[in-house]
Amino acid sequence: MNIKKKITIGFGLLVATILLLFSLFIFEGYESYRRSLMRMRLQKRALAAQAYFHNRNEFQQSSYLFLPEQEELIYDADFKLLYSSLTKGGYIPSKELLKxxxxxxVYFTYSSGTWEYPKEGVARSFSYRQQKYVAVVMAYDLTGRQTSRNLFAILIGGNLLALAVIVAVGFFFSHRAMAPFDQLIAQINTATVNDFSFRLVYKSSSSDEAAYLADSFNQLLARLQKLARSHEHFIGYASHEIRTPLTVVKGMLETSLAYDSTLETTRESIEKALYRLEGAIELANSLLQLTEVEGLNSNQLLEDINLVDTVFDTVGYFQEKYPLQKINLQFTDTFTESSSAVKVIGNTILLRTALINIIDNACKYSDFRPVQVEVRYQPKWVVIDVIDDGIGIPSEQLSQVFLPMMRAGNVGTVKGAGLGLTLAEKIVGIHQGYLQIHSIAEKGTTVSIGLPALLLDSK
Known part of the structure; x- marks a missing residue:
């Protein structure tokens, strides 16, 4: 069931319920008024029964009977019938009622069998010459019942007519309200699966929900388009980077098989092939690591990170990997003073991976000149700066450094897969931090990792 039908049906049922409750209120209000009016009339007739003791002939001959099928009874205190105008088969009140x-x-009703609705009656006592009597008056409220029936028919007909009008109006307004969305759906149905350049066009004089939906959808398409281009570049470059070393290895092995005649030359060819394979394996591992990180979210990172130990451990790793590489590590006074009062939540292994990738780039692209690592604290953030004096990044390529498999045009023969910064950015993003790069070609690069810091209670 579409939304227009749901709106029409829901609106119709809501208004129909309101109309029904209102009609019941009117009908019950009238019925209450009719009963009270009839009871008041019967009370007056019962009080008039005292005239029976003043002049019986006049009482019986008078025009006392003027309600439809009015009947009256008069009893003494011993419930002996003194007067009756009942016709054959009339209603006889019980002694309990008379008592x-x-x-x-006492107000009562009973079925007469003659009329559609019950007849009504009132029994009440009065005193005459210090003796108590009970007058019982019964009648049928013909006018009130007819009015009640007419009112019921009017309410039923009016409700049905109003409901028909409401459904028609509801359908019109629901169709009109959903027209902008029908317009957007018609445009979406014409789009192709791979056309990320498609955008919704919606013109409105006011910023309504349809305009908001179209804008949000267009923003999503823009992000998907950017992602699709990134993936295309990634797949193309990754395929090339993996295929190249495998092709080279295949050629080396084929050449060795065809021409190497001594163990020494064969061993040399195998060593070259292994070197190329190591590069392909390293690239494949980076791709797998990137895929694993993309499946994580910040809710999975609940570890309290010891940032000092993590940084020291990372620097120690490079002292083993590049024994001649000099890394100047500095913890600023602001960080040292605040380190005991702040904590960083995340994953130590992932954060260490991001730092390794960034420092490794700083070492490789600065020709292993000294690298500066500085840890500082600013309100609500712990910032790690990695500074090098390397080749830098051309300004026109700074906006693309986080694309997978993207390498700057000035890297030359420096070994790399173009995944380090991509992986680091995703890891920092999972930690709800930021990764900023400031670089000048041929002068150096500064990479800043900002991690949210929670301030511990000083107490």
Whole structure:
């Protein structure tokens, strides 16, 4: 069921319920008024029964009977019938009712079999010459019942007519309200799966929900387009980077098989092939690591990171990997003073991986000149700066450094897969931090990792 039908049905049922409740209120209000009016009339007739003791002939001959099928009975205190105008088969009140009427007025109804609705009656006592009597008056409220029936028919017909009008109006307004979305759906149906340049066009004088939806959808398409281009570049470059060493290895092995005749030359060819394979394996591992990181989210990172130990451990790793590489590590005074009062939440292994990738780039692209690592604290953030004096990044390529498999045009023969910064950015993003790069070609690069720091209670 589409939204327009749901709106129409829901709106119709809501208004129909309101109309029904309102009609019941009107009908019950009228019924209450009719009963009270009829009871008041019967009370007056019962009080008029005292005239029976003043002049019986006049009482019986008078025009006392003027309600439809009015009947009256008069009993003494011993419930002996003194007067009756009942016709054959009329209603005889019980002694219990008469006893109750001696103390309080009793209103009752009973089915006469002649009329569609019950007849009504009142029994009440009165005193004459210090003797108590009970007058019982019964009648049928013909006018009130007819009015009640007419009112019921009017309410039913009016409700049905109003409901038909409401459904028609509801359908019109729901169709009109959903027209902008129908317009957007019609445009979406014409789009092709691989056309990320497609955009919704919606013109509105006001910023309504349809305009917001179109804008949000267009923003999503823009992000998907950017992602698709990134993936295309990634797949193309990755395929080339993996295929190249495998092709070279295949050629080396084929050449060795065809021409190497001594163990020494064969061993040399195998060593060259292994070197190329190591590069392909390293690239494949980086791709797998990137895929694993993309599947994580910040809710999975609940570890309290010891940032000092992590940085020291990373620097120690490079002292083993590049024994001649000099890394100047500095913890600023602001960090040292605040280190005991702040903590960073995340994953130590992932953060160490991001630092390794960034420092490794600083070492390789600065021709292993000294690299500066500085840890500082600013309100709500712990920042790690990695500074080198290397080849830098051309300004026109700075905006693309986080694309997978993207390498700057001035890297030359420096070994790399173009995945280090991509992986580092995703890891920092998972930690809800930021990664910023400031670089000048041929002068050096500064990479800043900002991690959110929680301030511990000083107490």
């Amino acid at each position: 109750e009427a001696l103390h309080d007025e």
